[in-house]
Amino acid sequence: MIPELGQGMLLVALGLALAGAILSAAGGRTGRPALVESAQHAALGVFALITCSFALLVYAFLTFDFSVRYVASNTNLGTPFWYRITGVWGALEGSIILWGWMLSLYTLIVILRHRERARELYPWALTVMLAIMAFFITIMTVAAPPFSRLNPVPANGRGLNPLLEDTGMITHPIALYLGFTGFTVPFAFAVAALVTGRLSDTWIALTRRWTITAWYFLSLGLLIGGWWSYHVLGWGGYWAWDPVENAAFMPWLTGTAFLHSVMIQERRRMLKLWNISLVILTFSLTLFGTFLTRSGVIASVHAFTQGSIGIMFLSFLALVVLVALGLLAWRWDALKAQGELDSVVSRESAFLLNNVMLVAAAFTVFFGTVFPLLSEAVRGVKVSVGAPFFNSVNIPLFLGLIFLMGVGPLIAWRRASLDNLRRNFVGPIVVGIVGAAVFYALGVRSALAVLSLALTVFVAATIGLDFWRATRARLRMGESILPAMTGLLARHNRRYGGFVVHLGILVIAVGVTGSQAWSVQTETTLKVGESASLGGYNVRFDRLDAAEESNHARVVGTFTVANGRQPAVMQPSKKYYPQESSPIAGVDYWIGLKEDLYLVLGDFTRDGRQATVKIQVNRLVTVIWIGGLILTLGTVLSVMPERRKAA
Amino acid sequence: MSRALRWLIPLAAIPVLALLAYGFRLNPREVPSPLVGRPAPAFALKTFAGQPVSLESLRGKVVVLNFWASWCYPSCYEEAPVLERGWQAWRDRSVVVLGVDIQDTDDKALKFVRDFQLSFPNAPDPSGKVSIDYGIYGVPETFFIDKQGRIRAKHVGALSEEVFRQHVERLSSESQGAAQR
Amino acid sequence: MKPKFIGGGLVILAALGYMIYAGVTQSAVYFVTPSELRASPVTGKAYRLGGLVARGSLRWDARTLDLAFTLTDGQASIPVRHKGTAPDLFGEGRGAVVEGTLTSDGYVKATQILAKHSEEYQAPHDKNEAGYKELIKTLQKATQ
Numbered sequence: 001m002i003p004e005l006g007q008g009m010l011l012v013a014l015g016l017a018l019a020g021a022i023l024s025a026a027g028g029r030t031g032r033p034a035l036v037e038s039a040q041h042a043a044l045g046v047f048a049l050i051t052c053s054f055a056l057l058v059y060a061f062l063t064f065d066f067s068v069r070y071v072a073s074n075t076n077l078g079t080p081f082w083y084r085i086t087g088v089w090g091a092l093e094g095s096i097i098l099w100g101w102m103l104s105l106y107t108l109i110v111i112l113r114h115r116e117r118a119r120e121l122y123p124w125a126l127t128v129m130l131a132i133m134a135f136f137i138t139i140m141t142v143a144a145p146p147f148s149r150l151n152p153v154p155a156n157g158r159g160l161n162p163l164l165e166d167t168g169m170i171t172h173p174i175a176l177y178l179g180f181t182g183f184t185v186p187f188a189f190a191v192a193a194l195v196t197g198r199l200s201d202t203w204i205a206l207t208r209r210w211t212i213t214a215w216y217f218l219s220l221g222l223l224i225g226g227w228w229s230y231h232v233l234g235w236g237g238y239w240a241w242d243p244v245e246n247a248a249f250m251p252w253l254t255g256t257a258f259l260h261s262v263m264i265q266e267r268r269r270m271l272k273l274w275n276i277s278l279v280i281l282t283f284s285l286t287l288f289g290t291f292l293t294r295s296g297v298i299a300s301v302h303a304f305t306q307g308s309i310g311i312m313f314l315s316f317l318a319l320v321v322l323v324a325l326g327l328l329a330w331r332w333d334a335l336k337a338q339g340e341l342d343s344v345v346s347r348e349s350a351f352l353l354n355n356v357m358l359v360a361a362a363f364t365v366f367f368g369t370v371f372p373l374l375s376e377a378v379r380g381v382k383v384s385v386g387a388p389f390f391n392s393v394n395i396p397l398f399l400g401l402i403f404l405m406g407v408g409p410l411i412a413w414r415r416a417s418l419d420n421l422r423r424n425f426v427g428p429i430v431v432g433i434v435g436a437a438v439f440y441a442l443g444v445r446s447a448l449a450v451l452s453l454a455l456t457v458f459v460a461a462t463i464g465l466d467f468w469r470a471t472r473a474r475l476r477m478g479e480s481i482l483p484a485m486t487g488l489l490a491r492h493n494r495r496y497g498g499f500v501v502h503l504g505i506l507v508i509a510v511g512v513t514g515s516q517a518w519s520v521q522t523e524t525t526l527k528v529g530e531s532a533s534l535g536g537y538n539v540r541f542d543r544l545d546a547a548e549e550s551n552h553a554r555v556v557g558t559f560t561v562a563n564g565r566q567p568a569v570m571q572p573s574k575k576y577y578p579q580e581s582s583p584i585a586g587v588d589y590w591i592g593l594k595e596d597l598y599l600v601l602g603d604f605t606r607d608g609r610q611a612t613v614k615i616q617v618n619r620l621v622t623v624i625w626i627g628g629l630i631l632t633l634g635t636v637l638s639v640m641p642e643r644r645k646a647a
Numbered sequence: 648m649s650r651a652l653r654w655l656i657p658l659a660a661i662p663v664l665a666l667l668a669y670g671f672r673l674n675p676r677e678v679p680s681p682l683v684g685r686p687a688p689a690f691a692l693k694t695f696a697g698q699p700v701s702l703e704s705l706r707g708k709v710v711v712l713n714f715w716a717s718w719c720y721p722s723c724y725e726e727a728p729v730l731e732r733g734w735q736a737w738r739d740r741s742v743v744v745l746g747v748d749i750q751d752t753d754d755k756a757l758k759f760v761r762d763f764q765l766s767f768p769n770a771p772d773p774s775g776k777v778s779i780d781y782g783i784y785g786v787p788e789t790f791f792i793d794k795q796g797r798i799r800a801k802h803v804g805a806l807s808e809e810v811f812r813q814h815v816e817r818l819s820s821e822s823q824g825a826a827q828r
Numbered sequence: 829m830k831p832k833f834i835g836g837g838l839v840i841l842a843a844l845g846y847m848i849y850a851g852v853t854q855s856a857v858y859f860v861t862p863s864e865l866r867a868s869p870v871t872g873k874a875y876r877l878g879g880l881v882a883r884g885s886l887r888w889d890a891r892t893l894d895l896a897f898t899l900t901d902g903q904a905s906i907p908v909r910h911k912g913t914a915p916d917l918f919g920e921g922r923g924a925v926v927e928g929t930l931t932s933d934g935y936v937k938a939t940q941i942l943a944k945h946s947e948e949y950q951a952p953h954d955k956n957e958a959g960y961k962e963l964i965k966t967l968q969k970a971t972q
Contacts, residue, residue, distance in 0.1 A: 072721035152762040154720040291667070318664045325657035332653045341833060356837075360844050367848060370666060372859075377669050382859035384876065386927075389851040396847070523912045525890040546967035553964045574916075576964070582916040602913035603890055606963065608971040612890050612913050685902050782880065782921050 003068050003147035006056035010145075013049040014137040016042045021130035028123030028195070036123045040111050043130060047104040050137075054101050057146055058088050067153040070094065070146050076159035076579070078551030086170040087160045092309070093146035095173060099290075100136040102181040107133065110185060118206055124192035125185075132184055135316050143309040159551060159579045168228030176221030176248060180286040182214025183255060187283035187324075190276055194327040199272055199334050204262045209639050211262070215255045216635040222248055223628040234587035234600040236521055236616040238624070241390040246369045247289035250362045254282040257358035260408075264351050267413065273328075273335040274355070280324045285362070287317045292369070343415035350408040357397050357404070364393045395448070399455060402509060405502050406459035409495075410466060427465060432458030449517040456506045456513075463499050489637065497638030504634055507627030514620025521616040523602070528609050535617035537563045537597055539570075544608035552577045554586070557601045557611050561590075572601040572613070595619045683801055687712075687792045688780035692747065692770035695757060700745065700768055702796060709742045709818040710792040711811070714778060716748060717755040719786040722805040726787060727763040733811045734767040741794075742815055745770070749778045749786065793818045857927060866904040871932050876942075877906060878925040886920050899924065899936075907935040914941050 020042030027035030057070075061084045066072040074087045074094075089098045107129045114122050140146065163169065186207040193203040225245065226238035239245060258278040264271050291313035328335070341348055367374075368385050375383040410424040435457035439450050467488070474484035489496045524532045526541035533539065542558040556573040573586035590597040595617055602612035687710075691701040702710070713730055715723045734744040746769035748756045753771060760769055772778055781790065791800040791814040800814050857874045865877060879899035887896040895910040897920075908926055918924055918941060928938035 066720070069721050069725065072724070076720075150721055150724050152724070154724050156718070156720055158720050158722075288667075314664070314667055317667075318660075321660045321664070322657050325660055326654075329653040329656050344832065344836070356840060360840070364844075364848060368851075371852070373666055373670050377666060383856045384859065385852055385855050386857060388855035392851045392854065393844075393847045523893055525893065544967060544971055546964040546971070548964065553961070555964070555967060582919075585916060603888065605890075606966050606970065608967055610890060612893070614913070682902065779921070784919075784922055 002056055003060060003065070003149060006053045006060075007141070007145060007147040009049045009053045009056075010137060010140050013046045013053070014134060014141055016045045016049070017130050017134035017137055020046070021127050021134060024123050024127040024130060028127065028192075036115075036126070039123070039126055039130065040115070043104070043107050043111060043126065046130075046133060046137075047108050050097070050101045050104050054088075054097055057094065057097065058085055060147075061085065061088055064157070066155075066157050067149050067151070068146075069148050069150045072150055072154055072157040074157070074160050076157040076551065079157075079160055080165075080550070083160055083165050087164065089173050090160055090164045090169070093140070093144045095177070096136060096139050096144055097146055098173065099177050099181060100133060100140060102177055103129070103133050103136060103184060106181055106185060110188075114206060118189075118202065120196050120198055121189055121192040121203055121206070124195045125188040128188035128191050129184060132188075139309060139312060143312050159577065162552065162575060162577045162580060162584045163232060166228060166232055168224055168232065172221055172224040172228055175217050175224055179214050179216070179218030179221050180248075180251070180289065182210060182217060183251065183279075183283050183286050185210040185214070186258075186279050190279045191324060191327065194276065194324075194331050197331065197334060199276075199331065201266055201269075204265055204275065208262065211255070211259055212635060212639055215252070215259055216631070218248065218252045218255060219631060220628070222252060223625070223631075227625060230618075230621065231587060231589060234585050234598060234614075236519065236598060236618055238515075238621065241365075241368070241387045243369050244293050246365045246390075247292040250365050251282050251285035251289060253358045253362040253365070254278055254285060257355040257362075258282055260351050261355050264348055268348060270338045270341070270348065271352075272338055273332075276328055276335060278355075278359075280321070280328065281359075284317060284321050284324075287313065287320060291317055345411070345416045345421070347408060347411050347413045347416075350404055350411055354401060354404045354408060357401050361394050361397045361401075364397070365390065368393075398509075399452060402452070402455045402459060402506070405505065406455075406462040409499070409502075410462050424462070424465070428458050428461035431461040444517070446517050449513050452509060452513040456509055459502065459506055463503060467496070467499070493637050493640050493642070497634050497636075497640075500634030500637055501631055502634075504627045504629075504631030507630055508624050509627075511620045511623030511625075511627060514623065515618055518619040519617060519621075521598075521614065521618075523612065523614045525603075525610060525612040532613075532615065534615045535595070535597075537561055537615070537617065539599065539613070539615055541611055541613065542569075544604055544611060555583075555601070555604065556586075557599075557604065557613065559599060559613065561597065561599075570597075570599050572599040574601055591622055593622050596621055682782060682790075682798050685798060687790065687796055687798045688777075690777045690780065692772065692777065694768045694770040695753070695760065696768070698768065700770060702792075705743055705745075705792075706796055707741070707794050707823055709737075709794060709815060710790075711742065711744045711815065712781075712790040712792060713744065713746045713806070714749055714781070714783050714786055714788045715746055715759075716751045716786050717759040718751065723759075723787050725805040726789075726807075727759070727765065729806050729808055729811055730767065731763060731765050732808070733815065737815055737819070738767075740819055742819060743767075747772050747777055749775065749783065791815070791818060793821060794823050862899055862901045862904040862906045865906055865930070865936075869930055869934075871930050874927070874929055875936065876925060876927050877908070877936055878923070879906070881918070881920050881922055881924050883920045888914075899926065908938050909935050910938040910941060 020039040023035050023042065024039035027033065027039060059065075060068050060071050061075060062081075064071070064075065064077060070091070070093045074091055075084055079087065088094045107126070110125065110129060114125070118125070186203075189203040189207050193199050222245075225248070229240070230236075230238040258275065261271050261275055261278060265275050291310065341352070343349065368389050372382065372384045375381050406428060407425070412420045432454045436450050436454035439453050444450050444453070467485075470488050470492075471481070471484050474487065475481060479487065520535050522532070522534050526532060526539075528541055528543065531538050531540040538561065540560045540562075542560055545556045545558070547554050547556065553576045554573050555576075556571050559570045559572070560567050561570050562568075568590075570588040570590070572588040574583040575586050576583045585600055588599050596619075598614075598616040598618060600614040600616075602614060604611040687702060689702045691699065693699050711730070711733065713726075715727075717723075730744055730746070733742075738744075744767040746765070746767065748759075748769055748771045751771065756769070756771060759765075781788070785803065787803075787805060789802045789806050790798050791802070793799050799818060802810055802814075855874075857876045859876045859878070862877065862879050865875065877899055879901045882898040882900045882905060885896075885898035888894075893912050895912070895914055896907065898905045898907050900906075908928070910926070910928075925942040926936060926938040927940040927942065928936045931937050
């Protein structure tokens with residue numbers, strides 16, 4: 001009964017979404033507010049129905065309703081309570097409902113925030129949001145219905161994929177989806193701008209906070225995904241250039257480009273065409289990302305599922321791209337009318353170069369990801385390109401981007417004079433070169449690492465210089481230092497929020513550089529009592545134990561680890577789940593600021609006397625997560641409401 | 648840019664979309680098992696009803712060999728009706744659906760057969776020899792064997808109506824004495 | 829648009845194109861089956877080889893961490909060697925995909941053994957030789 005109710009609600013929601021889209025479009029066309037209001041009510045209805053439907057699904061999970069196929073696939077009687085809730089979005093059907101729910105929530109927020117302030121654009125933006133929602137609800141009702149039944153009812157379920165029983169895996173999809181769905185709003189307003197012909201800055205100013213928030217959640221999702229990969233999978237890495245990872249990275253790259261290029265349009269009324277194209281591209285890439293993950297078209301270690309859903313996604317993606325680009329072609333003339341670039345040495349230029357590099361990186365990732373398809377279609381040969389390809393092309397691009405992070409905010413608009421260049425950059429460049437020398441003296445020999453760190457120092461110096469100058473100006477006016485600094489942050493929160501975000505990126509860059517350049521690992525077999533050392537740590541194998549839990553069994557290896565200080569115990573394990581054809585490794589680790597120590601239990605003998613263990617000393621990885629925190633602070637600062645000028 | 652040329656922009660997206668659509672022609676669900684194309688390993692089992700059944704005795708018919716277990720939730724539960732319907736539709740056209748129950752207890756297996764009202768022959772594999780011969784490492788797995796006794800396809804996971812029909816149609820339409828390859 | 833911007837744009841495009849071309853040729857990995865590799869082996873080339881781990885071919889020396897096995901597709905077999913433990917989804921009679929280079933001695937030196945994870949399935953139960961219940965009991969007794 002309850003499952004049928006849930007599915008019925010989704011069906012009604014589909015009807016409402018479609019009706020609302022049509023009503024809103026009619027309202028936009030005719031200018032009659034009553035139509036738009038009806039559409040708003042429809043949107044509210046959709047939100048309510050999806051929320052209830054979602055709640056019913058969670059209820060089915062909590063009550064072990066194995067008559068529902070999705071429940072039987074993702075839980076069993078041993079699944080712990082908390083994972084019965086979070087497991088709801090652990091597989092396809094639930095994740096689509098989550099996406100749909102977020103879309104409906106965002107639509108509601110758009111309604112509340114924008115219905116007064118954007119009379120012209122708003123109806124069309126609402127149309128787009130409702131239409132996109134209609135697509136996702138169609139998926140929920142046709143291709144991946146969460147409530148389909150099993151008859152007769154199995155006595156037990158399969159169980160959650162054990163790799164998902166982890167906090168990272170609970171939060172990663174939520175953050176990622178908040179990011180993906182968030183880009184729907186700027187896209188909707190961009191389409192509204194194209195339809196109404198109001199192509200000036202209104203749509204950009206309206207969606208600024210949406211863009212930043214969506215970008216942030218996407219960044220967060222990527223970081224959490226890296227964190228999960230790092231501490232659960234135990235291979236010592238956090239990014240593998242896997243197609244599914246790339247699928248989330250591409251919209252992040254173009255989204256970052258968009259974030260920056262809108263500043264140029266705001267200030268100089270330039271790049272209208274470029275901005276519209278970027279937001280269309282970013283949204284399309286979010287759809288492409290879901291398509292890639294769910295359709296099984298490209299082989300990936302992560303690839304989840306297949307079937308008609310892939311075709312539906314591709315069709316919708318094609319529709320979106322063709323309609324949006326068609327609108328763009330239609331409004332071509334209005335978009336082309338704009339200011340010209342005055343000089344290569346200017347802020348506009350720096351931002352444009354930043355955009356070009358980001359889009360180039362996105363293209364590279366796209367090319368590398370679809371390369372297997374391309375080579376098979378063109379030459380009939382199955383080839384793929386791995387991490388070396390992505391690294392060799394993207395690393396120079398990322399280093400260039402870091403450099404631009406230092407140049408962009410300080411260089412003058414229109415045309416930078418020699419004086420302006422000297423004042424702003426000579427100091428930081430010198431500091432950067434000194435930094436390079438210092439790192440070299442400290443023993444860093446990898447040219448790439450030295451360059452990367454020197455650039456980081458350069459950019460940090462530019463940020464420091466700017467902040468210091470502005471603070472000094474306030475001090476001269478009689479303020480004392482602390483109020484001067486906080487006053488700056490509050491008054492110019494957009495600028496300094498951006499700086500803090502840049503700092504976060506710099507910190508992440510340092511972490512990535514360090515972990516790539518200086519991490520070490522080894523694998524060795526030890527008898528009871530034997531030890532191995534790596535990176536200053538001494539690891540001794542003590543014993544092996546076996547135990548049974550509620551939904552799995554475990555073999556645990558006990559190791560005593562010492563690094564000159566107090567010795568402590570680490571217990572990597574292998575977990576055996578009845579529904580999995582092989583054991584899952586339980587990594588044990590020590591997290592530190594400078595380095596992390598990892599132990600992964602490999603093979604062992606049945607008498608418990610011998611074990612093979614992989615030891616990793618991963619350097620500066622924690623710095624990456626700290627960079628993520630700084631990123632969060634910067635984002636919060638950026639989106640805070642602007643303060644009116646105080647004393 | 649002239650009025651006409653601008654429409655090249657949306658059209659430029661088409662080759663990329665076409666490339667992605669091309670990806671659908673590849674089907675990773677059908678595991679490229681080394682067993683495909685080779686003669687199916689022989690077996691001699693006794694059904695739950697006590698009837699003996701061997702691969703040899705099925706020569707000349709298309710055989711859908713399905714490995715299952717009563718504890719396999721939910722995939723075996725999903726595909727059981729599909730197999731039964733397939734059996735009803737094709738049994739008069741020289742197609743045999745044979746279920747092999749592995750690593751199970753007889754009473755649970757019989758309950759499964761009863762619950763789904765399966766009328767096609769099902770046999771337990773007590774020694775596990777047949778599942779080893781066929782390289783089974785998960786359930787459900789289904790093999791499509793042609794009239795000459797060669798494995799022509801292997802499907803892992805729950806079988807759908809479409810896949811069942813696709814393979815059975817193709818193999819049935821081949822003539823008895825056709826020498827493949 | 830000013831000529832120098834167009835010129836700059838072309839330079840960037842060319843540089844990108846070159847980097848991508850170099851990257852692809854350097855790191856392209858060819859998917860092959862054992863039969864395909866036997867048919868045209870190229871020493872030193874990077875391959876991704878997929879097949880079944882032949883029964884009885886698995887050799888593992890825990891002390892030296894040498895893993896050796898044969899991948900077969902029913903028609904041809906290719907010997908593979910790897911340093912380090914295999915991933916958990918690996919075993920005789922199961923499918924495996926390895927990434928590595930073909931050595932002049934005729935075996936593939938694998939740098940990676942790729943695990944394939946399927947959500948459709950369930951694993952066979954305890955009576956299997958890989959069954960864990962028995963393993964757990966043996967271990968518990970031994971380490972009492």
